[in-house]
Each structure stands twice: as C-alpha cells, then as structure tokens.
Amino acid sequence: MMSQSWKTSSITITKSTPSGRHMKSQASANGSDTLAINRQRALRRREMARSVRDIRSRLGAPESRHSTFEHERQHLFADTRINAAFAAPLLALIVAAISSLWVSPQFMGAWFLITICTHFLMVVISHSYEKAPSDQKVRIVWSRRFIIGDLIYGCSWALFFLMPVASGAGEGLVIFHFAALLIVIAMNTMQSANLPKCLLASTLPITFFVTFSFLQQSSAVHYTLAAMAIGAQGFFLILGNQLLKNANTMLEYRADKDHLIAELETANSMSDEARRRAEAANLAKSRFLATMSHELRTPLNAILGFSEIMKDEVLGSMANKTYRAYAEDIHGSGEHLLNLINEILDLSRIEAGRHELHEEPILLEDVVAECGTMMKVRAKAKSIVLHHAHQSDLPRVWADERALRQVVLNLMSNAVKFTPIGGEVRVNLGPTSDGGQYVSVRDNGPGIPEEEIPTVLEAFGQGSHAIKSAEPGTGLGLSIVQALISMHDGTFKIKSQLGEGTEVTVCLPPSRNMNYPADDKSVAPGSLDARLRTANSG
Structure with missing residues (x-):
C-alpha cells in the first residue's frame, strides 16, 4: 500500500508539472512586462525632472539664460529682416528723393543702388538662414554673416552723410541730416535689437560719420547736433538693450510653456494608460463576479439546504445538541455569505450601468x-x-x-x-x-x-x-x-x-x-x- 500510494502521488506530481511550468512562464512574462513598464515610467520621471531642473537653472542664472536663447534670437532677427524687406527700400527712396534738392541726382542714384543692394544682401542671408537645416543653424558662421552684413548696411547709410552738397545748402540740409539720422538709427535698432553686436555694427558707423561731418563745421548749431547725435546713439542702445530683455523674457515664457506642454502630454499619456488599466481591471472584475456568482451560489445552495434540514431535524432528531448548534451556525453563516454575494453583485451591476429598472x-x-x-x-x-x-x-x-x-x-x-x-x-x-x-x-x-x-x-x-x-x-x-x-x-x-x-x-x-385612481393599473406614465x-x- 505504501509503495502504491507513493506511485500515485508521484504520478500526480508528474502530471501537475507541465501546468506549473506554464504558470511559471506566464508569471515570468507578466513580470517582464511589469518591469518594462516601470522602466518607461522611470525614464519619463527622469526626463521630467531634468526639464524642471533646466528651467530652474535658467531662471536662477540670468547671464547663462541669454546665451541659451542665442539661436532663437537669431531666428527673430532673420524673421524681422524678411518682414521689413520692402519698408527699408521705401525709406531709402524717400531720403534719396528729398536729398536731390541739395545733392546731385547722379550721386543719390548711385547711393540708392548701393543701399538697396546691401539691404537685399541681408534679406538673402536671412532667407538662407531660415531655409538651413537645424544642425547648420547652430553654427557660429551665421552670427558672423549677420554682423558683417549689418556693418556693410550701416556703412552704406553712412555714405549718405558724406555726399558732396551744392553750395548754399543752408541749415535745411543740416536739419534733414539729423532727422534722417534719428529715423535710420531707430529703424536699425528695431531690426537688430535681438543681436546686440549687429545693432552696434549697423548704427555706430552712421553716428560716427554724422558726428564727424558736423564737427567739420565751426558753428554752434553743428556742435550741438553732433552732441545730440551721440546722445541719440546712447539712447537707442539703451532702447535696444530693453528690447533684448523683452525678447529674452518672451523666449523664456515660450520655453516654459513648451516644457509645461510636454509635461502635460506626459501626464496625459500616463492618465490614458492608467484609465486603460482601470478599464481592464473593471472588465476583469465584472468577469470575475459573473463567473464567481455561479461558482459560489451553487455550493451555497447545498450548504444552506442541508444545514437547514439538519437544524430543523427534518430527517430525525439529533441526539447531540452541539451538532445542532453547529448546523444553525453553518446555516446563518451561509445566509450571511449569500447576502454578501448578492449585495456585491447588485452594486457592481449598478456601477457598470447594467442594472435595469422594471418599472410599474x-x-x-x-x-x-x-x-x-x-x-x-x-x-x-x-x-x-x-x-x-x-x-x-x-x-x-x-x-x-x-x-x-x-x-x-x-x-x-x-x-x-x-x-x-x-x-x-x-x-x-x-x-x-x-x-x-x-x-x-x-x-x-x-x-x-x-x-x-x-x-x-x-x-x-x-x-x-x-x-x-x-x-x-x-x-x-x-x-x-x-x-x-x-x-x-x-x-x-x-x-x-x-x-x-x-x-x-x-x-x-x-x-x-x-x-x-389607485386601483387602475392599466395606464403607464408618459x-x-x-x-x-x-x-x-x-
């Protein structure tokens, strides 16, 4: 008997081994999936933390913050030049037309062509920058091109103030030169404020030659206008610096907004994943309850029926009162368990929206x-x-x-x-x-x-x-x-x-x-x- 029982148990163990291996393999697969999901979540959390640290470091370090947006400000510079492609030539044409009253039209025509060519050179450079791939935009060569282009453009405007004038021009030409100086420096400040070096390259040559031209005259008016030209240059440099700060602030807010959008997208994806898991868990719960309701109620019916027969002594009296008390306890516990199952099923059906009202x-x-x-x-x-x-x-x-x-x-x-x-x-x-x-x-x-x-x-x-x-x-x-x-x-x-x-x-x-009337049941509401x-x- 011992050998036979041993053989039986060994056979049972042998039969259960494949299913055990299958359960182990399934558990290992589930474990690997869980590990992969946890790794992805850890990576997302690290990226989010890195983004927050970058933003805080930029907000806490104003000097490094400006260099961080160098390429963004280059893009704004190029975009401004492209948008003003026809405004600057119009101004040059007006200046050339008015200056023909005091300067030879041949000289003004030549100056106008030189200024237009230098202006469109900057527009072409800006277009090339916008069309360049992202990996090429980060090169320092573009910054040099912008500075050299603005220097040539500023020098072309400076030539206007060195044009030979006709005799007897009077103070009208001096006033026009000073007005043109203010307008041109203001225009270049608006166009080049995003790149401080370009701003200096496009305005300093004009101010230098105008001041030099005024100082060549030995009158108090010319000296006064020369001093005012230098003061105007300083004012527009301060204005350009303020515009630069505003651009940096705007880019900071834009970067913060982009980071927040990225974080919201990450949180949204995690929320979608959590919702999908919750829906899957709810579906699994519904399936479990639907299956277990039958599996639990079937044996409970037998437990309740047999325990009720025993406690009521239907088939004969029980000599041992303790057994009868046990039967009553079994019947009471079974009823409690059945009520619990019914309540859980009722609540799950209501939450799932599957509980239908039979109204009357x-x-x-x-x-x-x-x-x-x-x-x-x-x-x-x-x-x-x-x-x-x-x-x-x-x-x-x-x-x-x-x-x-x-x-x-x-x-x-x-x-x-x-x-x-x-x-x-x-x-x-x-x-x-x-x-x-x-x-x-x-x-x-x-x-x-x-x-x-x-x-x-x-x-x-x-x-x-x-x-x-x-x-x-x-x-x-x-x-x-x-x-x-x-x-x-x-x-x-x-x-x-x-x-x-x-x-x-x-x-x-x-x-x-x-x-x-209460006794009439034939009419339904509605x-x-x-x-x-x-x-x-x-």
Missing part, C-alpha cells in the same frame, strides 16, 4: 408595509418597537418595486441593527413639499459622528460604532440605496447626532407620481391616457 405602477405604502412585516421578527428579537405612520390617499408611483423594497429593507435593517435593546424605530411615509413622496426611517441608536458620515456612505464603509460593536454587515447597504434612488431620479439625505439617533430619508420626484388624466385631475 406601485403603491409606496404597500412596499413599506411589506418591509415592516418582514422586519418584525428581527425587531421583536431585540424588543424594538416599530412605528409606522403614513398619509392616506397617496398616489401610485412609477418605479421598480423590487428596487424600492430593497431600499426600504436596507434602511430598516440598519435601523434595527444599530438600535439598542428596547429602542424604537419610526418609519414615516408622506408627500414632499414639491409634490413627490418620501420615506424616512429614524432610530434612537447611538448615532453617527458628523465626520464619519462620508465614510459610512462609501462602499464597504463602516462607522466606529459598527466596528466596536462588531455588528454583522458589509457596508454596502447605503451605497446600494443611494444608487437605486439615483436611478429613480430621487434624493438621499442622512441626519445623525451622537446619542440621539439617525434619520435617513429618501425622496422620489413629483414626475414619478401617477395622478389617477402615455396619452396618462397625460389626459393628469390634465383632467389638475
């Missing part, structure tokens, strides 16, 4: 009376007095009778459960102020602390009194009540004070009332007959 005209008074009859045995066991008060002539309501019965039973069961021995439970039924109907259940138990009410209303939530007294329950009753009343478009209210008891009220809206009868009764 019913009298809420009959539902409350039936529930009171069912609760009398439990109340009598604790010497609790049930008081039932209702207003007569209440109309029928269009509702699911089973759902409302479950609501009232849960409320009365909780009241009886937490009411001390010899206490009272009052059930009231009547119309609401807006024309609906309400059911309230009030007990004189220990009450619920105000801070624990949200916990009690959650699924599987229990108050401190329930935990201390170890009252049997799952904490799903009030959650199911709220869900069922919400499906009927009703409201749920709970009031409680320590030492005075708890009152729970559920209300059905006026739209659930059926304004026709039908033509129902609307006609409602109008006639009104």
Whole structure:
C-alpha cells in the first residue's frame, strides 16, 4: 500500500508539472512586462525632472539664460529682416528723393543702388538662414554673416552723410541730416535689437560719420547736433538693450510653456494608460463576479439546504445538541455569505450601468408595509418597537418595486441593527413639499459622528460604532440605496447626532407620481391616457 500510494502521488506530481511550468512562464512574462513598464515610467520621471531642473537653472542664472536663447534670437532677427524687406527700400527712396534738392541726382542714384543692394544682401542671408537645416543653424558662421552684413548696411547709410552738397545748402540740409539720422538709427535698432553686436555694427558707423561731418563745421548749431547725435546713439542702445530683455523674457515664457506642454502630454499619456488599466481591471472584475456568482451560489445552495434540514431535524432528531448548534451556525453563516454575494453583485451591476429598472405602477405604502412585516421578527428579537405612520390617499408611483423594497429593507435593517435593546424605530411615509413622496426611517441608536458620515456612505464603509460593536454587515447597504434612488431620479439625505439617533430619508420626484385612481393599473406614465388624466385631475 505504501509503495502504491507513493506511485500515485508521484504520478500526480508528474502530471501537475507541465501546468506549473506554464504558470511559471506566464508569471515570468507578466513580470517582464511589469518591469518594462516601470522602466518607461522611470525614464519619463527622469526626463521630467531634468526639464524642471533646466528651467530652474535658467531662471536662477540670468547671464547663462541669454546665451541659451542665442539661436532663437537669431531666428527673430532673420524673421524681422524678411518682414521689413520692402519698408527699408521705401525709406531709402524717400531720403534719396528729398536729398536731390541739395545733392546731385547722379550721386543719390548711385547711393540708392548701393543701399538697396546691401539691404537685399541681408534679406538673402536671412532667407538662407531660415531655409538651413537645424544642425547648420547652430553654427557660429551665421552670427558672423549677420554682423558683417549689418556693418556693410550701416556703412552704406553712412555714405549718405558724406555726399558732396551744392553750395548754399543752408541749415535745411543740416536739419534733414539729423532727422534722417534719428529715423535710420531707430529703424536699425528695431531690426537688430535681438543681436546686440549687429545693432552696434549697423548704427555706430552712421553716428560716427554724422558726428564727424558736423564737427567739420565751426558753428554752434553743428556742435550741438553732433552732441545730440551721440546722445541719440546712447539712447537707442539703451532702447535696444530693453528690447533684448523683452525678447529674452518672451523666449523664456515660450520655453516654459513648451516644457509645461510636454509635461502635460506626459501626464496625459500616463492618465490614458492608467484609465486603460482601470478599464481592464473593471472588465476583469465584472468577469470575475459573473463567473464567481455561479461558482459560489451553487455550493451555497447545498450548504444552506442541508444545514437547514439538519437544524430543523427534518430527517430525525439529533441526539447531540452541539451538532445542532453547529448546523444553525453553518446555516446563518451561509445566509450571511449569500447576502454578501448578492449585495456585491447588485452594486457592481449598478456601477457598470447594467442594472435595469422594471418599472410599474406601485403603491409606496404597500412596499413599506411589506418591509415592516418582514422586519418584525428581527425587531421583536431585540424588543424594538416599530412605528409606522403614513398619509392616506397617496398616489401610485412609477418605479421598480423590487428596487424600492430593497431600499426600504436596507434602511430598516440598519435601523434595527444599530438600535439598542428596547429602542424604537419610526418609519414615516408622506408627500414632499414639491409634490413627490418620501420615506424616512429614524432610530434612537447611538448615532453617527458628523465626520464619519462620508465614510459610512462609501462602499464597504463602516462607522466606529459598527466596528466596536462588531455588528454583522458589509457596508454596502447605503451605497446600494443611494444608487437605486439615483436611478429613480430621487434624493438621499442622512441626519445623525451622537446619542440621539439617525434619520435617513429618501425622496422620489413629483414626475414619478401617477395622478389617477389607485386601483387602475392599466395606464403607464408618459402615455396619452396618462397625460389626459393628469390634465383632467389638475
């Protein structure tokens, strides 16, 4: 026998080995997937932290911050030059046309061509920069091209102030030169403010030659204008520096916005992933409950049936009273487990939106009376007095009778459960102020602390009194009540004070009332007959 049992057990082990290997391989695969997901999340967190550190370092280091946006400011410089491609030639044409009053038209024509050529040279360089690949834009050669181009452009404007003038030009030419100086320096400041070196290259030659030209004259007016030209140059340099700061600030905000957008996209992707996992977990939960409901109820029916036969001694008396007590305990535990399964399934169906209401005209008074009859045995066991008060002539309501019965039973069961021995439970039924109907259940138990009410209303939530007294329950009753009343478009209210008891009220809206005789069940709300009868009764 020993050898035979040993062989049997060895055969059993051998048969179970392949499935064990399969489970191990599946577990290892799941573990590798989890490890890969965790690595991806760690990489995303590190990238996000690196981005935050970069932003903080830029905000804390103003000098390095400017160099960080060098390439962005080059792009702004090129874009400004391209947008002003036709504005600068128009200004040069106006200046050349007015200067023809004092300067030979041949000289002004030659100067105009030189200025236009240098201007369009800068436009071509800017276009080339915009079309260049990103890896070539970072090269320092573009900065040199911009500086040299602006220097040539500034020198071309400086030639204007060195043109030979006709005799007897007078002070009008001097004033025009100074006005042209201010306009040209202001224009170049606006165009080249994003690159300080280009700003100096395009404005200093003009100021230098104008000042030199004014100082060649020995009059107080020329000396004054020379000093003002130098002051104007300083003013526009300060203005250019302020424009540069504004550009840096704008680029900082843009960079921060881009980083925040990247972080939001990362958080959004993580949220989508978490939602997908939650949906998959919810689907798995639904499948599990659908499968386990059958798998658990089948053996429970046998347990409840056989234990009931044993405790009631249907097949004969049991000599041992302890066995009979065990059978009663088994039957009670089985009923508790079956109620727990039913409540979990009801709540899961409601949360999944799969709970359908089978509505019909019913009298809420009959539902409350039936529930009171069912609760009398439990109340009598604790010497609790049930008081039932209702207003007569209440109309029928269009509702699911089973759902409302479950609501009232849960409320009365909780009241009886937490009411001390010899206490009272009052059930009231009547119309609401807006024309609906309400059911309230009030007990004189220990009450619920105000801070624990949200916990009690959650699924599987229990108050401190329930935990201390170890009252049997799952904490799903009030959650199911709220869900069922919400499906009927009703409201749920709970009031409680320590030492005075708890009152729970559920209300059905006026739209659930059926304004026709209580003994007529043939008319459903929403039908033509129902609307006609409602109008006639009104």
